[in-house]
Amino acid sequence: MGSMSMLTTDVxxxxxxxxxxxxxxxAAKAGAKTTIINEYVEPGGQLTKQIHKFFGxxxxxxxxxxxxxxxxxxxxxxxxxxxxxxxxLVWSIFHSNILAIAHNGKSEMLRANKIxxxxxASENAFAFPGWTLPGVMGAGAAQTxxxxxxxxxxxxxxxxxxxxxxxxxxxxxxQAGSEVVAVVxxxxxxxxxxVHSAKIARAGIPILTSHTVKKAYGEISVEGVMVVKxxxxxxxxxxxxxxxxxxxxxxxxxxxxxxxxAWLANCRFTWVASLGGYVPLYDDKMETTVKGIYVxxxxxxxxxxxxxxEEGSIAAISAVESLGLMTQQRAYALRAxxxxxxxxxxxxxxxKLRDQGxxxxxxxxxxxxxxx
Amino acid sequence: xxxxxxxxxxxxxxxxxxxxxxxxxxxxxxLNEVKRLTRAGMGLCQGRxxxxxxMQIYCQxxxxxxxxxxxxxxxxxxxxxxxxxxxxxxxxxxxDPDYEGI
Numbered sequence: 450m451g452s453m454s455m456l457t458t459d460v461x462x463x464x465x466x467x468x469x470x471x472x473x474x475x476a477a478k479a480g481a482k483t484t485i486i487n488e489y490v491e492p493g494g495q496l497t498k499q500i501h502k503f504f505g506x507x508x509x510x511x512x513x514x515x516x517x518x519x520x521x522x523x524x525x526x527x528x529x530x531x532x533x534x535x536x537x538l539v540w541s542i543f544h545s546n547i548l549a550i551a552h553n554g555k556s557e558m559l560r561a562n563k564i565x566x567x568x569x570a571s572e573n574a575f576a577f578p579g580w581t582l583p584g585v586m587g588a589g590a591a592q593t594x595x596x597x598x599x600x601x602x603x604x605x606x607x608x609x610x611x612x613x614x615x616x617x618x619x620x621x622x623x624q625a626g627s628e629v630v631a632v633v634x635x636x637x638x639x640x641x642x643x644v645h646s647a648k649i650a651r652a653g654i655p656i657l658t659s660h661t662v663k664k665a666y667g668e669i670s671v672e673g674v675m676v677v678k679x680x681x682x683x684x685x686x687x688x689x690x691x692x693x694x695x696x697x698x699x700x701x702x703x704x705x706x707x708x709x710x711a712w713l714a715n716c717r718f719t720w721v722a723s724l725g726g727y728v729p730l731y732d733d734k735m736e737t738t739v740k741g742i743y744v745x746x747x748x749x750x751x752x753x754x755x756x757x758x759e760e761g762s763i764a765a766i767s768a769v770e771s772l773g774l775m776t777q778q779r780a781y782a783l784r785a786x787x788x789x790x791x792x793x794x795x796x797x798x799x800x801k802l803r804d805q806g807x808x809x810x811x812x813x814x815x816x817x818x819x820x821x
Numbered sequence: 822x823x824x825x826x827x828x829x830x831x832x833x834x835x836x837x838x839x840x841x842x843x844x845x846x847x848x849x850x851x852l853n854e855v856k857r858l859t860r861a862g863m864g865l866c867q868g869r870x871x872x873x874x875x876m877q878i879y880c881q882x883x884x885x886x887x888x889x890x891x892x893x894x895x896x897x898x899x900x901x902x903x904x905x906x907x908x909x910x911x912x913x914x915x916x917d918p919d920y921e922g923i
Contacts, residue, residue, distance in 0.1 A: 488900075538900045538902065539899075539900075540897055540898035540899055540900050540902055540907075541897030541898055541899065549897065549898075551900075551902055551906050551907075554903070554905065554906050554909070555906065555909050556902070556906050556907055556908075556909045571869050571870075573873055574870045574871065574873065574874055576828055576829075576830055576838075576874050577828075578825050578827075578828060580828075580829075581829050581832055705872075705873060707869075709867075709895050709899040710899065712894075712895040713895055713896075713897060713899065718892075719888075720887050720888035722887075726873070726887070727892060
């Protein structure tokens with residue numbers, strides 16, 4: 450039978466990836482009753498399949514593998530007695546403070562004083578003739594198969610997308626035993642970090658920029674792919690087709706913030722192409738236009754694990770400050786430190802673009818506040 | 822680069838690019854209308870795969886940028902759930918003294 454009373458908590462964190470774990474730790478440290486909810490049975494989000502070492506500064510766990518960062522964070526979660534609800538779906542949000550959750554065929558309502566949405570992102574699809582054939586999959590899906598489930602998705606792989614996800618997963622597929630035939634990208638340049646593209650180049654895998662997929666073919670699953678060269682308008686160049694015999698096509702053409710719950714809660718949104726699409730408006734406390742609802746990590750605009758962790762902290766610090774569990778002065782100081790670390794990360798051509806995206810969101814948030 | 826009318830866009834509801842263009846030709850003006858008339862984005866994944874693709878086709882067709890159009894509306898449940906599971910939670914809302922209606 451369904452429970453007769455509502456579940457309650459101080460801070461509910463949706464998503465147990467880097468942003469969510471940091472948020473839960475920060476909230477629990479301040480003494481808030483904290484509940485962390487995760488759709489997948491195992492917490493850790495993308496960290497659990499990141500077998501490569503992080504780089505950057507020491508504060509951002511440079512030199513540590515994602516999977517080891519995750520294990521450490523999970524240890525803290527348990528130490529701080531954060532209530533874990535894994536394998537649990539959040540299927541709606543009501544009155545801006547009630548989460549409708551479902552676990553093991555049972556649905557319950559969880560009332561939270563503060564909600565932090567750290568729901569991450571979903572992979573963008575790429576539609577070409579043959580994209581529904583078995584063997585075409587997201588690069589993230591392939592990474593889950595090899596690094597979590599120890600299943601090789603195929604023997605000969607084409608990677609579509611030379612951003613960081615495409616480059617990293619292409620290399621990990623190679624490590625797992627697949628042959629990576631090529632990495633293609635419609636852009637005239639490689640958009641991922643040099644440290645990742647260099648590994649691909651050293652392995653002798655061609656990175657074909659200004660190339661895209663024309664079609665995939667096969668009887669019951671992928672048997673091959675026609676790759677075509679494109680001009681700077683992304684139009685295919687006639688007679689430039691190359692036939693590649695592959696059984697797997699991995700798609701790494703970007704991510705979209707996964708923010709259905711923020712839409713349901715009536716948060717205001719804006720479109721920021723550099724951050725992956727529609728992003729909820731939020732202020733420097735990561736609070737959305739709906740009081741008590743915060744966002745962090747990829748749900749607040751596509752970035753990286755390191756920035757997601759900082760945003761998770763900022764959201765939780767602000768939430769516990771608002772609950773009266775932390776003084777304004779202390780919250781202000783901690784946020785300033787976090788923003789200092791974020792600044793050191795949001796440099797370089799990629800970082801700058803994201804920094805501009807974030808500032809655009811704050812300005813839009815400000816405009817919205819002035820309107821109401 | 823989506824130019825094949827036969828191309829399946831929404832895999833859950835098996836909606837092709839041609840079907841999306843057809844309802845637009847017949848007068849669907851907003852993305853919500855396109856969604857309701859074709860069911861693109863109304864299947865098991867609730868548009869997590871095709872939402873962006875449908876939007877691209879729509880934008881191309883009306884000659885607008887994503888920031889200039891209205892996105893489709895989200896509705897609960899945002900994850901596929903058996904009705905039995907959904908129903909098991911209703912009682913707890915109704916019996917809550919603070920319940921003000923959904």
